Amino acid sequence: MKAVLLSEFGGIENLKIADIPAPDPKEDEVVLRVEAFGINPVDAKARQGKAFAAKLKNVNFPVILGKDVAGTVVKKGENVNHFEIGDRVYGVANNDSGFGNTYAEYTHSTTESLFKIPKNISSEVAASSPIAALTALQALREKVELKKEHTILIHAGAGGVGHFAIQYAKYVGAHVTASSSMANKEFILNTLGADAHIDYKTVNYDAYENAFDVVLDLVGLDNIDNAIKTTKPGGDVICVPSNSFDVFREKVTKKNVNGHTLLMHPDNEWLCYLANMLKKGILVPHISQKAALFEIKEVHKQIESGSTKGKIVVVP
Known part of the structure; x- marks a missing residue:
């Protein structure tokens, strides 16, 4: 072969x-x-x-x-x-x-x-x-039970995990804001159906301080402060890049938010759930x-x- x-x-x-x-x-x-x-x-x-x-x-x-x-x-x-x-x-x-x-x-x-x-x-x-969609699903179904009344910010929304996360969040009925470059704004809003777009290259995240119930950080490292800042007190912020876990855990304790890290775990039950989501066209x-x-x-x-x-x- x-x-x-x-x-x-x-x-x-x-x-x-x-x-x-x-x-x-x-x-x-x-x-x-x-x-x-x-x-x-x-x-x-x-x-x-x-x-x-x-x-x-x-x-x-x-x-x-x-x-x-x-x-x-x-x-x-x-x-x-x-x-x-x-x-x-x-x-x-x-x-x-x-x-x-x-x-x-x-x-x-x-x-x-x-x-x-x-x-x-x-x-x-x-x-x-599998890897991208299961990461999105486990973040928003397992680490945090995303609900219709939630507002969510998804960093790197145009990427593999991000584009699945937007679709699932809209399926739940949450209000979705996603960041990407301006080149992917139309993809974020029109193709994936997000409610609002942020240009990560020009945004001042001070304007979004304490704005979101849930923040999904798919960037990590230099973006950790932004992810925590934009999470409401008592809200949930999820860090996915494993190279950022130590810094994230240290920083997230300084604000009254719930910090989560995620290592995706594939198994038959999750793959069955994902297969049904793909079959029904809920995730594409x-x-x-x-x-x-x-x-x-x-x-x-x-x-x-x-x-x-x-x-x-x-x-x-």
Whole structure:
């Protein structure tokens, strides 16, 4: 099979396409023929040896990156009894490599983070959704129970997590304000349906002090003060970038707000819920780019730019 191999942590020059044997499943795994995989900012961080990759011990290079996946079961281990050969499934690939291994024509994964794809959903839609959509849903359903009467500010609303968060917040009926560059204002307001837009490059957040019941911070670091400032006393502010957790926890205690951090956790129950949201068209991933395996370096450049609108998917 063809796969993108990462020879060592570092720049995009370390990504190479090679022919390697397809995997066989362990007793609790399935092997998927990959029909599409999603690209997330964490992919670029992992390539650099950051995020979850920084916590792995004894990494055996070369490795295959990737988490979000959609594909067809072609083999299954002896202990797998709820998927059959030929089933179309999606989710977050998980195996003992520590990496999802989805940048390939075939991958293998345990089944607790996979779920069947609804019949009316394409592989591209399914593959573009898990990490970003589950992050949005867990932030606004689990960390905070967003309600119709709430006002919410979503930072980085045009990105992967942000564009799902806007859609879910509008589904709930909340009043939604989202930040992005001016280039994405129409996308925020007209396509996603937010009620108000903030240009993050020119805004003075003093004008929004104590304005929102819920603030979802998908930027972190230099934006932490803005996120906390704009949260009402007694309100909820959620920090998603894990590299900001320590600073966020320290700063949020200085104001009378409820501070939350979030590490997305994929499981069958959440993937079932997401599948129903996709099936009903309540959540629609906006795929800004479909790429081929040989374009993976350019895809990583784009995801690192911080200006990706919606999602990027790769079709091997």
